[in-house]
Structure formats: structure tokens, C-alpha cells
Amino acid sequence: xxxxxxxxxxxxxxxxxxxxxxxxxxxxxxxxxxxxxxxxxxxxxxxxxxxxxxxxxxxxxxxxxxxxxxxxxxxxxxxx
Numbered sequence: 001x002x003x004x005x006x007x008x009x010x011x012x013x014x015x016x017x018x019x020x021x022x023x024x025x026x027x028x029x030x031x032x033x034x035x036x037x038x039x040x041x042x043x044x045x046x047x048x049x050x051x052x053x054x055x056x057x058x059x060x061x062x063x064x065x066x067x068x069x070x071x072x073x074x075x076x077x078x079x080x
Contacts (some may be wrong), residue, residue: 020057032061037069044076 007027014024023033034054036042043077068076 020054024061025060029062030060031063032058033065033067035067035069039070041071042068042076043072043073044079047072047076047079 006029007025009026011024011026013019013022020034021032022067023031025031025033032054034050036050047066047068051064054064055065
């Protein structure tokens with residue numbers, strides 16, 4: 001993504017945004033990214049809840065991304 005010409009700025013844990021946003025990309029569009037790590041297995045409901053919480057706390061991004069550093073249920077591996 002750093003080589004993508006569409007992005008002009010990236011902020012890691014930006015203070016001006018909610019604590020739910022870990023990485024915020026801006027340029028032609030904006031992308032709010034949350035990174036979650038867990039020792040517990042993550043399922044579709046967990047992932048959906050994380051995304052909804054991110055959108056609720058920062059509702060003006062064009063795109064949202066959830067990065068999971070955890071064991072996930074098999075069906076979540078194909079989920080978009």
C-alpha cells in the first residue's frame with residue numbers, strides 16, 4: 001500500500017481519531033483500519049461486531065478494514 005499512488009498520508013494510531021482506528025490512510029479515498037489480536041478463536045459474529053464498532057466510532061471513512069491476528073473459524077477465512 002505504501003507504493004500505491006492513491007494514498008497521500010498514513011497515520012498510525014492517530015490521536016485525533018477514535019481509539020478504534022489503528023491505521024488511517026488518506027488520499028483519493030480514506031480507509032480506517034483496526035488491528036485486533038486475540039488468543040481466542042474469532043468467528044463471523046465477532047468480526048462483524050468489530051467492524052460495526054469501528055464504523056460507529058469513525059463513520060466518515062470511505063473504506064473499513066479489519067486485520068485479525070488470531071485463530072479464526074474456517075468460514076471466516078473466505079468472508080469479505
